[in-house]
Amino acid sequence: MHKIKNKVIVGVVLTLFFVVTGCAAKTDSIEKNGTTAFLGTVEANEVKIASKVPGRIAEVLVKEGEEVKTGQILLKLETTELEAKKKQAEGALLAAQAVYDKAKNGARAQEIQLAKANMQMAEAKAQLLEDTYQRLKNLHEAGAYTTQELQKAETExxxxxxxxxxxxxxxxxxxEGARQEDILAAQANVLRAQGALDEINNALDEAVIKAPSGGTVNTVVHYQGELIATGTPLFSLTDYQEMWVELNFKDREVTERQVGDKAQIEFNGKVSPGVVTSISKNPDFAVIKSTNDMTEKDVMTYLVxxxxxxxxxxxxxxxxxxxF
Known part of the structure; x- marks a missing residue:
């Protein structure tokens, strides 16, 4: 008698297993007023907003539950240090640009005239000392000047x-002007300085956190005065005006659907019209047990x-x- 009970229990368990797994493989649906209603789940895009730059929060401009528009400012970071670095970068760029312009354009006419005058003065001085040295040399040979005096004149x-x-x-x-290599080097310094300034300007832009899309602020994670690192989550944002329902159809059922099909979505007596916007061609797989044997079979479902x-x-x- 005890053995029979055990067999009955095992039989019931196996039967339930087949029934449950068999139902799981079917598309969720119910019959309502002679029409098949498919069960689906409402989905919406949730955007998690993080900071690309580290810093201290200067101001939080939104609160949880608030509706925001695309581009609306949500939060500002302190930028005192970045502003100081920007001034340094601007000065470095001006200096590099001046060196490049001078190398590229060459000397001004006044600089050329000054260089010519300096050369003429130096040549005139050298000629005067040449004449003096020759005169002293002749006098030295006549015994009128000492060797020490002649050596001094020669040194001068x-x-x-x-x-x-x-x-x-x-x-x-x-x-002749600057060599081509010098011009290229000066130009490279300008580009390097410009890149450093662009990087700082980008960091200043990133210090102002804006909404990437319209929606509702679900969570505010950090507040004024807190110090955050790169990648720190700040907000989560959901667009409740752009929602959809996801349904999973078996292969035979999905062939009856087309993009553009009209639909009615109902929940607790509330109804909204809908339209099919996408039908996935890549299946997901569910595994069921055959009721005739113990082998596994793959059942494909398609996301609509x-x-x-x-x-x-x-x-x-x-x-x-x-x-539908």
Whole structure:
């Protein structure tokens, strides 16, 4: 008798297993007034907003439950340090640009004239010391000047010749202008300085957190005075005006649906018109047990999305009835 009870219990369990798994493989649906109503779930886009830059929160401009528009400012970070870095970057850019302009455009006429005058003065001085040295040399040979005095004159002459040569080289450099390599290097410094300034300006823009889309603020995570790191979550935002229902159809059922099909979405007596906006061609797989044998069979289901044309009475997560 005890063995019979055990068999009966096992039989009941197996029967329930087949019934439950068999039902799970079917599209959720009910018969209502002679029409098949498919069960689906209302979904909406939820956007999680985080900060791209670290900093201290200066001001939070919205609260939970508030409706916001695309581009509306939600939060501001303190920017005192960034503003100081911006001034430094602007100064570095001006300096780099000046060096590049000078290398590219060459010397001004006044600079060329000044270099010529310096060269002429240096050459005149060298010539004067040359004449003086020759005169002292003749007098030294006649015994009128000492060797020490002659050596001093020679030293002054050598220095004057070097100065004249240097002045001549400086004039030639000015006339020839900067080398192409120097111009390219100066241009690269300008680009580097501009990039540093652009990076700071971008950080200043990111210090003002704006709504990427319209919707309702669900959560405010941090508040004024708090210090946040890069990637810190700040808000979650849901657009309740753009909602849809997701349904899963088996392969035979999905062939009866087309994009553009009209639908009625119902929940607790509230009804909204809808339209099929997408039918996935990539199936999901469910596994059921065959009632005839113990082998597993794959059952494919396809995701169908129906847009709510009047979303006001509905909320994400609701299980609704959809008729076509």
């Amino acid at each position: 002459l050598i220095a004057a010749r070097a100065q004249a040569e240097q002045a001549n080289e400086q004039l030639n450099l000015i006339l 999305k129906v847009k709510l044309l009047e979303p006001e009475p509905f909320f994400p997560g609701m299980r609704v009835n959809v008729t």
